[in-house]
Amino acid sequence: MRSAILFLLLSTGALAAPAGDNARAQSAQTQEELKSLHSQIGELKKKLASNESNRKEAADALKESETAISDANRVLTDLTQKRQLTEAQLARLEADIAQTRIHIRASQQRLGDLLNTRYRAGDLEAWKLLLNQQDPNEVSRTLGYYRYLVDAQQRFAARLQGQLNELSRLSDEIRERSAELKALARAKAQQKEELEGEQQAHATLVRQLSRQIDSQRNEIEKLAADEKRLGQLVERLNAIIKEQERKAAIARAREAARQKQLAEQQARLAAQQAKAAAAAAARAKAAGKPAPTPLPTPAPQVVRNNEQVPDASQAGQAFAALKGRLKLPVRGEIINRFGSQRAEGTSWKGIMLRATSGQPVHAVASGRVVFADWLRGFGNMIIVDHGGGYLSLYSGCESLLKPVGENIRAGDAIATTGNSGGMADSGLYFEIRQNGRPLDPMAWAGQ
Known part of the structure; x- marks a missing residue:
């Protein structure tokens, strides 16, 4: 396009050079060439605009695919954490159920032993108490105490059984929730695979259109536009942050004071080292020896792989201090x-x-x-x-x-x-x- 415009300027300047009929003939010929050139430029602009529009649509579709993949990954991460938490809760409940079952078995054993003793003793225990001429009131209290023990054991066993039933119900609910989370995670993973397929298709289309545009316009113009867009974004963000920076002024002042103190300490240390080096050189000179050579400062290594x-x-920590x-x-x-x-x-x-x-x-x-x-x-x-x-x-x-x-x-x-x-x-x-x-x-x- 630039060469076409340059040709247009050169051709326009050439109109004033000829004179007479020859000049008019050349002028008419140039006008025809200009019309043809304008037509070619118009067609080129249409093609460029069409490709730009197509690439914008493909880039927007690529944006939607990549944004959706990002969201899907975030949902999968959250689902994994929730499923791990649910599995931990399920493990704790199963441990509680096992412990409760142990308590129920122990209570049932004690109750069985008591009932077996009562069965073998039968009513003879009451007759023994009466024949031993013990106080009837005391006999009644003793028999009531036995009945109370039996009733207490039965209530305790019933309460433990109720707790076991509740724990089993909660365990079933958590298993159902875990199964739901697993099914949801599988669905999200499948959705992510579909989105990645769409992403590849959109990315391929964007690359094809970009190659066509590269033949019509220099890629540096797109990069300059991207850089300008990023600069504008940073400017907007700086405007938003400005109010927060006002509140952080005190913290920055303290950091500046600390940095100044650190610089002064480094300066004093450098001065002390220089003074010590000068003294060592003077002593060496007085002794007729060559001055010691200062140790070279090691050159920074070039990092090629970051580990x-x-x-x-x-x-x-304040960013400036890093x-x-x-x-x-x-x-x-x-x-x-x-x-x-x-x-x-x-x-x-x-x-x-x-x-x-x-x-x-x-x-x-x-x-x-x-x-x-x-x-x-x-x-x-x-x-x-x-x-x-x-x-x-x-x-x-x-x-x-x-x-x-x-x-x-x-x-x-x-x-x-x-x-x-x-x-x-x-x-x-x-x-x-x-x-x-x-x-x-x-x-x-x-x-």
């Missing part, structure tokens, strides 16, 4: 770094970690979820606000496990790895931003 992920040990100690959110191979050139001519604003799909994505620090949705160009994306203007962004996810507004701790699983949004590799795209400005995650990660 450590965040955990609860860094929960609650610089140099931050752990990357997933285990995997770092295949693209901040600032490196992309094939389309732009540069990476974060890092890309390659990992198999379905791996847990851990929050790098404590904070609150401010965005959890599908965004064109980035797929399923979750953004966490850590305060102080710091945001961490996780995109290309297969599933988003935390909703907007939920408070999380460092190390919490907030998503799973994937390749949503049309990513070429399965894994995670990760960014850190402060007040909307991208930061190099590797400058924050502990080596």
Whole structure:
């Protein structure tokens, strides 16, 4: 299209050059060429608009499929937890039933022994009491005591039997509930498989349309639009967070004071080391020896594979205090770094970690979820606000496990790895931003 416009400008400029009849002939010929060119440009625009519209529809269908898969994974996780809880309750009830049965058998044994004794003694026990010339009132009390023991044993056995019946009823209800949860989980798993099939079909269509568009328009325009869209999203989120940042001003001031004190301590330590080195050099010079060579500072290692992920040990810490100690959110191979050139001519604003799909994505620090949705160009994306203007962004996810507004701790699983949004590799795209400005995650990660 640009070459066509350039041709149009050159052709228009050429109209003024010729003179006389020759100029008019050339002008008429140029007008015809311009009409043909305008017609070609119009047809090209129509094709481009049609492909853009088709790709938008396919991308929206891909969004729905990937969002539905994320929701299905979250429901399956909840069902698994509920089923585990139900099975634990069932185990406790079965233990209670077994214990109650033991009590019933013991009570029945005692009652049987008492009845057997009474049967063998029969009425002779009463006659013995009377023939022994004991007080009739005492005999009556003794016989009443025997009857009371029998009645008490019978009531106790009946109460235990009632408890056993109630426990059995609860056990049956929990078994029914467990069976329902298993059936629901199987249905959700089947639904997830169907959704994944639709996702593959939509993703294939999106790729086909993208290849057609690449032949009509430079891919850098799409990437610039995606980057602008993400920038606008970050600006909106910063506007929402601004009020919260006002409340956190005191905390930031305290952190700044602590950082200043730490910097002063480091400066004093550096001065002491320099002073000690100068003194050692002076002593060596006085002794006629060469000055000791200071130890070289070890160069930072280049991380190619990340093996450590965040955990609860860094929960609650201010994000700024984690610089140099931050752990990357997933285990995997770092295949693209901040600032490196992309094939389309732009540069990476974060890092890309390659990992198999379905791996847990851990929050790098404590904070609150401010965005959890599908965004064109980035797929399923979750953004966490850590305060102080710091945001961490996780995109290309297969599933988003935390909703907007939920408070999380460092190390919490907030998503799973994937390749949503049309990513070429399965894994995670990760960014850190402060007040909307991208930061190099590797400058924050502990080596």
